[in-house]
Amino acid sequence: xxxxxxxxxxxxxxxxxxxxxxxxxxxxxxxxxxxxxxxxxxxxxxxxxxxxxxxxxxxxxxxxxxxxxxxxxxxxxxxxxxxxxxxxxxxxxxxxxxxxxxxxxxxxxxxxxxxxxxxxxxxxxxxxxxxxxxxxxxxxxxxxxxxxxxxxxxxxxxxxxxxxxxxxxxxxxxxxxxxxxxxxxxxxxxxxxxxxxxxxxxxxxxxxxxxxxxxxxxxxxxxxxxxxxxxxxxxxxxxxxxxxxxxxxxxxxxxxxxxxxxxxxxxxxxxxxxxxxxxxxxxxxxxxxxxxxxxxxxxxxxxxxxxxxxxxxxxxxxxxxxxxxxxxxxxxxxxxxxxxxxxxxxxxxxxxxxxxxxxxxxxxxxxxxxxxxxxxxxxxxxxxxxxxxxxxxxxxxxxxxxxxxxxxxxxxxxxxxxxxxxxxxxxxxxxxxxxxxxxxxxxxxxxxxxxxxxxxxxxxxxxxxxxxxxxxxxxxxxxxxxxxxxxxxxxxxxxxxxxxxxxxxxxxxxxxxxxxxxxxxxxxxxxxxxxxxxxxxxxxxxxxxxxxxx
RNA sequence: GCGGGCGUAGUUCAGUGGUAGAACGGAAGCCUUCCAAGCUUCACACGAGGGUUCGAUUCCCUUCGCCCGCUCCA
Numbered sequence: 001x002x003x004x005x006x007x008x009x010x011x012x013x014x015x016x017x018x019x020x021x022x023x024x025x026x027x028x029x030x031x032x033x034x035x036x037x038x039x040x041x042x043x044x045x046x047x048x049x050x051x052x053x054x055x056x057x058x059x060x061x062x063x064x065x066x067x068x069x070x071x072x073x074x075x076x077x078x079x080x081x082x083x084x085x086x087x088x089x090x091x092x093x094x095x096x097x098x099x100x101x102x103x104x105x106x107x108x109x110x111x112x113x114x115x116x117x118x119x120x121x122x123x124x125x126x127x128x129x130x131x132x133x134x135x136x137x138x139x140x141x142x143x144x145x146x147x148x149x150x151x152x153x154x155x156x157x158x159x160x161x162x163x164x165x166x167x168x169x170x171x172x173x174x175x176x177x178x179x180x181x182x183x184x185x186x187x188x189x190x191x192x193x194x195x196x197x198x199x200x201x202x203x204x205x206x207x208x209x210x211x212x213x214x215x216x217x218x219x220x221x222x223x224x225x226x227x228x229x230x231x232x233x234x235x236x237x238x239x240x241x242x243x244x245x246x247x248x249x250x251x252x253x254x255x256x257x258x259x260x261x262x263x264x265x266x267x268x269x270x271x272x273x274x275x276x277x278x279x280x281x282x283x284x285x286x287x288x289x290x291x292x293x294x295x296x297x298x299x300x301x302x303x304x305x306x307x308x309x310x311x312x313x314x315x316x317x318x319x320x321x322x323x324x325x326x327x328x329x330x331x332x333x334x335x336x337x338x339x340x341x342x343x344x345x346x347x348x349x350x351x352x353x354x355x356x357x358x359x360x361x362x363x364x365x366x367x368x369x370x371x372x373x374x375x376x377x378x379x380x381x382x383x384x385x386x387x388x389x390x391x392x393x394x395x396x397x398x399x400x401x402x403x404x405x406x407x408x409x410x411x412x413x414x415x416x417x418x419x420x421x422x423x424x425x426x427x428x429x430x431x432x433x434x435x436x437x438x439x440x441x442x443x444x445x446x447x448x449x450x451x452x453x454x455x456x457x458x459x460x461x462x463x464x465x466x467x468x469x470x471x472x473x474x475x476x477x478x479x480x481x482x483x484x485x486x487x488x489x490x491x492x493x494x495x496x497x498x499x500x501x502x503x504x505x506x507x508x509x510x511x512x513x514x515x516x517x518x519x520x521x522x523x524x525x526x527x528x529x530x531x532x533x534x535x536x537x538x539x540x541x542x543x544x545x546x547x548x549x550x
Numbered sequence: 551g552c553g554g555g556c557g558u559a560g561u562u563c564a565g566u567g568g569u570a571g572a573a574c575g576g577a578a579g580c581c582u583u584c585c586a587a588g589c590u591u592c593a594c595a596c597g598a599g600g601g602u603u604c605g606a607u608u609c610c611c612u613u614c615g616c617c618c619g620c621u622c623c624a
Contacts, residue, residue: 031598411624
């Protein structure tokens with residue numbers, strides 16, 4: 001059902017985004033280009049804030065995550081190893097009669113939409129020849145455009161993390177469990193970009209690969225792996241104060257990682273962390289949904305995957321996927337590059353020799369089975385797979401294993417869109433002449449708001465007010481994005497800031513100058529969401545604001 | 551890529567086979583002692599290309615883009 005109301009809302013948002021300079025169509029003066037969007041002045045600030053908050057939360061505020069900034073174009077083998085060269089290119093067939101499109105390899109299994117009694121392959125519709133759809137953008141590296149020069153714009157940022165895993169491990173003084181975070185552009189030549197910026201061909205991701213010990217290793221070291229329930233209960237950090245967590249990390253952790261956590265606990269942990277993050281930047285839990293993928297929906301290498309969905313006007317859609325990807329990625333790169341991707345773990349080696357024989361045999365067996373299952377799945381011959389898996393499992397005794405990974409992978413642009421649609425609100429009132437007018441307020445969380453404070457003299461034609469206002473502006477400017485405005489009536493200026501989502505406005509009036517001596521050097525602070533006003537000394541403004549935007 | 555709808559200032563809309571207005575918004579100025587006040591002035595558009603025509607924003611074709619379906623999962 002197409003809800004016209006929601007469509008109208010979306011159109012208003014699109015129009016606002018353009019009008020106020022959040023989002024423009026790419027290359028608009030040339031007619032635009034499908035699936036590409038630019039961020040205007042306010043959008044650029046918003047996006048920057050979001051990425052910084054993510055980076056800060058995921059890396060700087062943690063001991064166990066470090067950053068990476070890799071290139072967009074990488075060795076093409078990376079995409080062979082990752083599976084993108086193959087799986088991103090399903091041959092498709094179009095039916096000219098019924099207008100359907102089908103995967104060429106499934107025409108025997110899909111019923112014809114017009115004659116469901118027959119399969120697509122046997123119906124009378126006129127079909128096109130199979131065409132390959134590869135969603136990766138291709139280019140050539142170097143001046144010669146031949147096969148050997150083909151490279152791809154990355155369809156995700158994650159693979160670079162795997163490819164650089166060993167370098168980061170060796171230089172960061174981290175050991176498993178630890179994570180590598182990266183933000184950056186990714187490119188997918190989508191069949192149909194849709195829903196404004198939601199599905200774009202060029203987009204930005206914020207991805208974490210969090211490397212953990214395989215369960216067999218955790219068990220060898222800790223005796224047993226904590227169940228998810230054990231990991232969650234009795235492990236809640238009680239906030240020391242019930243203040244609004246205005247200081248420090250915007251997303252206080254509720255779970256403390258423990259050495260006996262296996263992949264399930266870590267997976268659950270990251271789902272919680274990520275939801276906290278979204279709440280911390282102003283998306284209430286009620287606007288979010290967790291979707292735990294069903295076993296049959298999972299990619300073959302995934303053990304679990306949770307989607308965090310947001311209720312967009314056009315439907316409930318994915319913001320982030322948190323996948324437990326086993327050791328698939330590092331294993332693939334190990335096989336394709338021939339370089340070892342395993343780690344050495346002193347604790348494991350020490351623990352292993354102390355294990356009772358039956359225990360170490362059991363763990364050996366389980367590790368072996370997993371490795372073999374993977375190798376066979378990837379087409380390694382049975383005999384060779386057994387041999388390789390044996391070698392892998394033998395590594396445990398030497399303290400060696402290939403880490404597993406939990407991957408929280410978020411789309412920046414989707415999040416921006418979620419923040420805008422969530423912030424959008426209208427207030428209809430009547431003006432002096434009892435004309436009904438609708439004003440738009442973007443109720444961004446102060447942490448993400450593009451402009452933190454508007455600074456304005458009550459009147460423009462009083463030089464003392466202007467001078468003082470500029471002083472206040474200059475006082476705040478080194479610390480945050482502030483906007484000075486003296487044009488038009490004060491109400492008009494407030495309204496303009498409301499539409500930009502500025503949470504606070506500081507107004508310099510005659511009391512600031514000392515008309516009422518007791519109010520000298522104080523300003524009016526006006527709140528965006530309810531128009532409420534407070535009086536604050538200029539000297540306290542910076543601290544007051546910082547406490548609210550951090 | 552296929553089918554359906556749409557395309558006029560920044561935005562929302564008028565309008566005509568003789569090259570266009572309005573409202574709001576924006577800029578400048580005057581005025582204004584707290585929520586889009588008022589006055590004056592200014593800038594800005596027929597998505598692009600090709601036809602038909604003496605002439606096209608209007609008619610035709612193509613293309614590009616947007617919206618709705620089929621696909622997609624950051």
